[in-house]
Structure formats: C-alpha cells, structure tokens
Amino acid sequence: MVCGWHPFSESCAAKYSDHLSSWWIEALKKGRPILINDVSRMTDEAKNEMDLFKSQSINSLAAIPLIIGGELVGLLAYNLIKKQKDWSEQTILLLQ
Numbered sequence: 001m002v003c004g005w006h007p008f009s010e011s012c013a014a015k016y017s018d019h020l021s022s023w024w025i026e027a028l029k030k031g032r033p034i035l036i037n038d039v040s041r042m043t044d045e046a047k048n049e050m051d052l053f054k055s056q057s058i059n060s061l062a063a064i065p066l067i068i069g070g071e072l073v074g075l076l077a078y079n080l081i082k083k084q085k086d087w088s089e090q091t092i093l094l095l096q
Helices: 008-015 022-029 044-055 089-095
Strands: 034-036 060-068 071-080
Touching: 022 034, 022 044, 022 060, 022 071, 060 089
Parallel strands: none
Antiparallel strands: 034 060, 060 071
16 A cells, blocks of 8 residues: 555545455554454455455555554555565564
8 A cells, every 4th residue: 555655644544445444444543563464364354455455466464553643644564465474573573
C-alpha cells in the first residue's frame, strides 16, 4: 500500500476502505504490529485484506504502525512476494 507522503488518516484509509477492515485499522491505531506469515491462511475476518494482498502477489507481510503524539500517522509495511516469512519478535524489534 503506497499512499504517498501524507498522513495515513483519511486520504490513505479512503483509498483502501473497501479492503481494510476495522480490525486492521484499530490494531494499528493501538500501536500493534500486524504480522502475517502466510496470506493464504488469513481468517475469514480478514478476507478483504487477504484478497487485496493476493491481488498484489504478497505472501507474507509485517505492518508496523507509526504513532506520533498518540495518533496513527502511517505505517511501515514489509511485503514478501517470493516467499513466506515467519516474523520473529526479534525481527519486529529490529524493524521498529
């Protein structure tokens, strides 16, 4: 997901509103990274996201929220398209 250099808020969320469920946005707003080792094994709750990621040939991903002043302003997304990745806690600490 690339939204350019804009706050994540309305412009980016609106662009992907058909694909991002409330659980995704709420997790990021709470500062929780989203780690997906295998996109094809995502839950029914995440079907919209799974469809979006599959359409982009993403196999695994990590989404790290960027919080400034208690507000979600963006995210860092690491997408793997050639293989799957089991995201370890150590790897996430390094990415943050």
